[in-house]
Amino acid sequence: MTKKFYIKTFGCQMNVADSRVMGELLLKSGFEKTEDPSTADVVIFNSCSVRKHAEDRLFSNLGLTMKKNPSARFILAGCTAQRFGEKLLKRFKKLSAVLGPGEIFKIEKVVRDVLEGKKVIATGRTEYRFVERRADISENVVIGRGCNNFCSYCVVPFLRGREEYRPSSDILKEISCLVESGTKEVILLGQNVNSYRDPEKGLNFCELLDEISKIKGLLRIRFLTSHPKDVPDELVVLMKKNEKIAKHIHLPVQAGSNKILKQMNRKYTREKYIEIAQKFRSEIPDIAITTDIIVGFPTETEEDFFKTEDLVKKVKFDGIYVFKYSPRDGTSASKLKDAVSEEEKQRRHKRILDLARKISLARRASFVGKTCDVLFEKNEIGHNSQNFLVFKKGAKKGSFLKLEIKDVKNEMLLA
Ligand code: SF4
Numbered sequence: 001m002t003k004k005f006y007i008k009t010f011g012c013q014m015n016v017a018d019s020r021v022m023g024e025l026l027l028k029s030g031f032e033k034t035e036d037p038s039t040a041d042v043v044i045f046n047s048c049s050v051r052k053h054a055e056d057r058l059f060s061n062l063g064l065t066m067k068k069n070p071s072a073r074f075i076l077a078g079c080t081a082q083r084f085g086e087k088l089l090k091r092f093k094k095l096s097a098v099l100g101p102g103e104i105f106k107i108e109k110v111v112r113d114v115l116e117g118k119k120v121i122a123t124g125r126t127e128y129r130f131v132e133r134r135a136d137i138s139e140n141v142v143i144g145r146g147c148n149n150f151c152s153y154c155v156v157p158f159l160r161g162r163e164e165y166r167p168s169s170d171i172l173k174e175i176s177c178l179v180e181s182g183t184k185e186v187i188l189l190g191q192n193v194n195s196y197r198d199p200e201k202g203l204n205f206c207e208l209l210d211e212i213s214k215i216k217g218l219l220r221i222r223f224l225t226s227h228p229k230d231v232p233d234e235l236v237v238l239m240k241k242n243e244k245i246a247k248h249i250h251l252p253v254q255a256g257s258n259k260i261l262k263q264m265n266r267k268y269t270r271e272k273y274i275e276i277a278q279k280f281r282s283e284i285p286d287i288a289i290t291t292d293i294i295v296g297f298p299t300e301t302e303e304d305f306f307k308t309e310d311l312v313k314k315v316k317f318d319g320i321y322v323f324k325y326s327p328r329d330g331t332s333a334s335k336l337k338d339a340v341s342e343e344e345k346q347r348r349h350k351r352i353l354d355l356a357r358k359i360s361l362a363r364r365a366s367f368v369g370k371t372c373d374v375l376f377e378k379n380e381i382g383h384n385s386q387n388f389l390v391f392k393k394g395a396k397k398g399s400f401l402k403l404e405i406k407d408v409k410n411e412m413l414l415a
Contacts, residue, residue: 003041006042007033010058025108048080050154066092073115078101081098081101100123100159101145102126130173137182137185139178142166144192147162148192150332156191163192179217196208209238219400222248225252228253240284249290259299263333286385298333298340312359316363319356324345364411367408371403391414395415
């Protein structure tokens with residue numbers, strides 16, 4: 001009988017992309033996918049270790065699913081698997097395998113092994129390989145893995161390793177294949193896409209974007225994530241002139257105080273960040289700039305926090321992901337005294353969120369009366385170039401329409 005697998009993803013878009021690859025490899029080897037973990041023979045949790053909250057949620061979910069489906073085999077993949085390795089097999093007796101993010105391409109073998117009753121630890125690093133898949137309208141394409149930056153609060157460089165980039169020929173082949181099967185938008189993924197360097201031809205990120213934009217039938221290119229210290233002027237120029245590149249940049253600022261930025265090892269100042277944002281806004285007036293902010297970093301005083309609020313008001317972000325700081329073992333920030341109380345973190349979190357909401361609503365309202373190119377990833381629901389959600393009654397999945405924005409409701413543009 002065909003064996004069924006279930007995958008649940010925690011964490012970032014890189015994990016979403018990794019789950020997609022694992023699912024596709026298992027389907028190709030004859031396994032069947034189920035959306036119900038209680039009917040699965042193999043349950044895979046693709047985990048995230050970046051924040052403590054995500055890790056706690058993962059462990060409680062894992063324990064509950066093990067109780068509900070005691071006969072299934074369980075695989076813990078992703079960053080948490082990499083972080084704790086064998087220790088997890090001791091902690092969860094029902095767990096059969098730990099599979100780090102560098103070994104996802106081994107998933108078929110790992111699934112076969114656990115079905116035979118073996119215990120598996122796979123936390124090495126295998127070469128990235130292009131996996132053909134059934135294309136959706138918008139597809140994630142991983143251009144590189146790992147990070148060299150060592151921000152003081154972040155576990156990614158320890159768990160996903162140092163930066164490694166795929167050759168442009170491989171990336172272009174993957175995107176061409178996707179476009180032939182119906183993809184209209186790609187989201188290039190990497191921990192730090194701006195430092196892309198083609199290992200074969202030496203192309204930089206802007207040159208890669210330029211090459212990708214020549215693919216016929218591809219309508220839009222997005223990318224995630226950009227580090228503010230690595231944004232070249234060339235990127236602003238390219239985004240301005242190349243119609244296929246979405247008018248949106250996600251540029252995590254993390255904090256608005258130079259003292260905190262230094263302790264975070266971010267390698268830019270608030271002044272530099274504001275200068276970059278202003279450059280984008282003056283060259284590409286309708287660009288959307290989104291960001292990540294951490295509140296309650298150790299030693300963050302009220303004054304430091306005001307500087308973050310002030311920066312948010314100055315840049316007028318179109319969207320902000322706000323996180324409460326939580327120390328992660330092994331990082332240099334975890335050695336600092338976590339001086340900000342939980343209540344204070346909560347208060348700062350809410351203040352930034354409220355401010356962010358007010359600004360992002362005003363930004364969206366400024367689009368009323370304007371015309372936008374909207375790509376519909378689902379019937380009636382799409383995104384414009386700025387990545388704002390757009391609703392249009394009757395619009396068909398896959399259509400790319402020029403639409404006038406008539407109203408805004410709950411952060412959604414109505415066309
Ligand atoms: S740039 Fe900093 S925050 Fe982003 S993955 Fe690298 S170390 Fe982590």
